[in-house]
Amino acid sequence: MLPRNLQAEQFAGYPPEAKTLAVANLRALQQLPLSFLPGLLRELIEYDFKFPAERTAIEKELANLSSLSEAQINQWFQSFAQLTLSSKLEHFDWINRPAQFFEQESAYLWTTHQLDAFRKAATDYGDRLRSTMSIEPLPIPRLGIAVIGQGVTTYDGSLFRKLRQYGTYFAQVKPESGLDLLLAAVATRAKAHPVPYGHWYVDGGQEANHSQLLTCVRYQALEPVRTALLRYMQTEIEKPGMGPEELRTNLARLSPSSLGMSPAGDAVLDRFQVKLLTEGSGTQIFSTTFAQWATREALRRAQPVTLLVRFAPRQRQRPMNELLSAGHDQPNLDFIGSLIDADMGAYYHWINQQRLAGAERSSFLVWFEGHNQALAIAPSLPHGAASSSAIDLGSLLSLVTS
Amino acid sequence: MTARSTSRQIPAANPKEIASRLGRSRRDFLRDAAGMALGTTLMGASPFVWGQAAKKRKVIVITFGGGARDQETFAPEGQENIPHLLRELIPQSSFFTQVANQGILGHYVATASLATGVYETLNNFSATPPEHPTVFEYFRKDMKRPPSDAWVVAPSNGFNRIGESECRSYGPGLGARVVLPKHLLSAVTSKGTTDYEHLLRDNYETPLYAPQLGGGEFELRQLETILKLSVEDFRAHALTLSSPDELSVYIAKRLMQQESPSLLWITMHDIDIAHSGAYSLYIDAIQRTDRLCAEIWKTVQNEPEYAGNTTLLILPDFGRDADEDPGGNGFQHHRTGDAASRTTWMMALGAGTRQGVVYDRPLQSIDLVPSLGAMMGFSPALAQGKSIQELL
Numbered sequence A: 001m002l003p004r005n006l007q008a009e010q011f012a013g014y015p016p017e018a019k020t021l022a023v024a025n026l027r028a029l030q031q032l033p034l035s036f037l038p039g040l041l042r043e044l045i046e047y048d049f050k051f052p053a054e055r056t057a058i059e060k061e062l063a064n065l066s067s068l069s070e071a072q073i074n075q076w077f078q079s080f081a082q083l084t085l086s087s088k089l090e091h092f093d094w095i096n097r098p099a100q101f102f103e104q105e106s107a108y109l110w111t112t113h114q115l116d117a118f119r120k121a122a123t124d125y126g127d128r129l130r131s132t133m134s135i136e137p138l139p140i141p142r143l144g145i146a147v148i149g150q151g152v153t154t155y156d157g158s159l160f161r162k163l164r165q166y167g168t169y170f171a172q173v174k175p176e177s178g179l180d181l182l183l184a185a186v187a188t189r190a191k192a193h194p195v196p197y198g199h200w201y202v203d204g205g206q207e208a209n210h211s212q213l214l215t216c217v218r219y220q221a222l223e224p225v226r227t228a229l230l231r232y233m234q235t236e237i238e239k240p241g242m243g244p245e246e247l248r249t250n251l252a253r254l255s256p257s258s259l260g261m262s263p264a265g266d267a268v269l270d271r272f273q274v275k276l277l278t279e280g281s282g283t284q285i286f287s288t289t290f291a292q293w294a295t296r297e298a299l300r301r302a303q304p305v306t307l308l309v310r311f312a313p314r315q316r317q318r319p320m321n322e323l324l325s326a327g328h329d330q331p332n333l334d335f336i337g338s339l340i341d342a343d344m345g346a347y348y349h350w351i352n353q354q355r356l357a358g359a360e361r362s363s364f365l366v367w368f369e370g371h372n373q374a375l376a377i378a379p380s381l382p383h384g385a386a387s388s389s390a391i392d393l394g395s396l397l398s399l400v401t402s
Numbered sequence B: 001m002t003a004r005s006t007s008r009q010i011p012a013a014n015p016k017e018i019a020s021r022l023g024r025s026r027r028d029f030l031r032d033a034a035g036m037a038l039g040t041t042l043m044g045a046s047p048f049v050w051g052q053a054a055k056k057r058k059v060i061v062i063t064f065g066g067g068a069r070d071q072e073t074f075a076p077e078g079q080e081n082i083p084h085l086l087r088e089l090i091p092q093s094s095f096f097t098q099v100a101n102q103g104i105l106g107h108y109v110a111t112a113s114l115a116t117g118v119y120e121t122l123n124n125f126s127a128t129p130p131e132h133p134t135v136f137e138y139f140r141k142d143m144k145r146p147p148s149d150a151w152v153v154a155p156s157n158g159f160n161r162i163g164e165s166e167c168r169s170y171g172p173g174l175g176a177r178v179v180l181p182k183h184l185l186s187a188v189t190s191k192g193t194t195d196y197e198h199l200l201r202d203n204y205e206t207p208l209y210a211p212q213l214g215g216g217e218f219e220l221r222q223l224e225t226i227l228k229l230s231v232e233d234f235r236a237h238a239l240t241l242s243s244p245d246e247l248s249v250y251i252a253k254r255l256m257q258q259e260s261p262s263l264l265w266i267t268m269h270d271i272d273i274a275h276s277g278a279y280s281l282y283i284d285a286i287q288r289t290d291r292l293c294a295e296i297w298k299t300v301q302n303e304p305e306y307a308g309n310t311t312l313l314i315l316p317d318f319g320r321d322a323d324e325d326p327g328g329n330g331f332q333h334h335r336t337g338d339a340a341s342r343t344t345w346m347m348a349l350g351a352g353t354r355q356g357v358v359y360d361r362p363l364q365s366i367d368l369v370p371s372l373g374a375m376m377g378f379s380p381a382l383a384q385g386k387s388i389q390e391l392l
Helices: A016-024 A026-030 A037-044 A052-067 A070-076 A098-111 A115-132 A178-192 A220-237 A244-252 A267-279 A287-302 A320-324 A335-354 A393-401 B015-034 B050-056 B076-081 B083-092 B107-116 B135-143 B181-188 B231-238 B244-258 B270-276 B279-302 B365-376
Strands: A143-148 A168-170 A199-203 A215-218 A306-310 A363-368 A374-377 A385-387 B058-063 B093-100 B150-153 B177-179 B263-267 B310-315 B343-350 B357-359
Touching: A016 A026, A016 A037, A016 A052, A026 A037, A026 A052, A037 A052, A037 A098, A052 A115, A052 A287, A098 A115, A098 A244, A143 A178, A143 A335, A143 A393, A178 A199, A178 A306, A178 A363, A178 A393, A199 A287, A215 A220, A215 A267, A215 A287, A220 A244, A220 A267, A244 A267, A267 A287, A287 A306, A287 A335, A306 A335, A335 A363, A335 B279, A363 A393, A374 A393, B058 B107, B058 B279, B058 B365, B076 B083, B076 B279, B083 B093, B083 B279, B083 B343, B093 B365, B107 B135, B107 B365, B135 B150, B135 B263, B135 B365, B150 B244, B181 B231, B181 B244, B244 B263, B244 B279, B270 B279, B279 B310, B279 B343, B310 B365
Parallel strands: A143 A306, A143 A363, A168 A385, A199 A215, A199 A306, B058 B263, B058 B310, B093 B357, B150 B177, B150 B263
Antiparallel strands: A168 A374, A363 A374, B093 B343, B310 B343
16 A cells, blocks of 8 residues: 555554544645655654654644645655665555564665665755754753763773763862762752653662652663563564564564553653663663663653763673583673773763754763763863863852853 | 654765775874885785695685774774784785675675675575575685585574575585584583573574574584584583684684685674673674684684685674764664765785785775685676775
8 A cells, every 4th residue: 555545544543642643644644655654654653652852843744744735745755755665565554563664664675775765865854854843942951961880999991082072071070979969950950940851860770869850760670671571572582483573573562561560650651661671772681771772762752951871880791601601690790891881871872962952052961970080061161171170060060051 | 774863963974975084094094003005006016926826725704793883993092902903914914994885784694795795685684595606606616626625604593504505506515514603502502501592692683583503504413523522622612712703713723723624704793792782892892803813813824724825804794883873873783874884894914915005995895705706716707796906
């Protein structure tokens, strides 16, 4: 089936709000090429469980598409329309299974050497779409904070190497009550500028005391969910004929309740957390990967104005000879490896933050927990500079956000 | 696939510019650090005698995998991770700064493409032979070589069909012997010890799937008949190794000692631990692979069958996603198809190569097989790449 044959009743399987939105924009959807439309439906079908920023983006995109004339649609989507897809893809149930279609389309584009053309078409479309969208002013400039190196006593290596060119390195930070000061500052922002899902605290381990105004995701609290997921995956793998595509499809269908999460929870946040575990690679096993991916996904999807992530030590990857030996001890922790993971995670945090609107006014702070090294990036701070002045984290944060 | 990213992109140059820049930065570094000459100034001054080398010529190919980026290897901040390549191997090498992979960026399909000289389109996660003849088939058929003269040491079960294609005029019986060290390890280790199962898993790209073995894989009983290694000795030695690639190199060295194949292909894979998202493990694996490459070159010098007549080629199957590409997650994957994930390098050292020369013209990874054909004297009729003249 092709998009031009779309009918309103074909969205019957969509959640209520998504269905309403699809039907209201049916005419626009009918005009889109098949190489593009399922990508849009993949977002739309999840509309009821999206964060406010995502909902707004989908609404604006659909409104823009509906406002285009047929000639404009042809112009906007010419590059997508030139891609050729297989009849197998055309006959796929892309309305109800857009994510699965998208995976198969991706494989097909790779195989037929059309991926680069798709990439260019997608990038051009994104640029064009952004140029039409009004950007709402942020209530407060965006702030990112990364706390890395929990539990590390000494480290001789150089930290923040990738970030130094963008900010100021502080070598004499007073570490006392550092985490408390940072969390208190984040809570103050949340109280002064209440935005739904606007202020986040991600912890790669056991969370510290924090304000209930923060949207909190923590690795340790998800242990029962991770265990249930790994058990489910193991069962699926052992089924005859199970391959990666089928497994991914099955994982995508998992709901919070199917993994033992309480139905009384926050449906949007719970679904977000399940996706971190079912769509992320390594998030089920390594806490550092979980914290990095959660940060990236929170920024990409919820676009918070405040995000503090605290990395915790991950389990040590045991070398082959150790695993082959008879011992079955619980894996211990890799503190230094986790610090290196988190240092890179902080860099990615900053990159992902800078992709969002208001980047020119946003600021960022990364601190080596319990130690006196930090790096701050802010419009008011020099790039590639270093400071040896003694300063506590509360004052440093004030400097960053001033 | 990057798809419908609505996030703001950090401005970037076009892919060709990026690929060229990557190549230039590798060239500039090598010229400064290792005193290497630009290859264009040396063309036409072949330093080796092809006729004498051809008879005994041996070639070892190492894929520096699975996938490493410039910033963790040849860029200034990454050089600390590859001391052996920089100090020991590159000064002896012809170094090609721009090798592009225009095919599918999955490790099995990309390695199959390297081995056939055609961008293969097989399912990366299935136990499928390449569609086109492999370099091993060309070599064995044209040169009338026995099965023992072409070997592949591959990281995991998914590579067990890489030795020979399904091409009717080549195919079964003409390919390479394939040894899968992790498969051997699994076979000699008693059931129930599950701690190391993740080491034996097939593929970091999808750690949950291992295809059924089939085809001409190395049989366990051949541990003793070919490698002259008892199960007990193999198991005991495995206990001294820290990673699957160390096991692969151990097996490769045994093969060199016992079988002395003329064409040996070693696929490294530890680096692909990057898919777990742990940057420190990715870096550790690059450092280990760097060390193992030097170890193989040292073995070449110490083995009478190889010393003086062996060409070693080292190249990644592809790179990894750039930090700046919003469709990816930096080093973790190779999914975007951006320039960083497609542009790599190659070094060639030993018999028939010029030492200390950098070439920065763009090549393709499928150029490898025609070049091997020209070096070893066989005709890869169906390969689509072009022979690299600088290696001839």
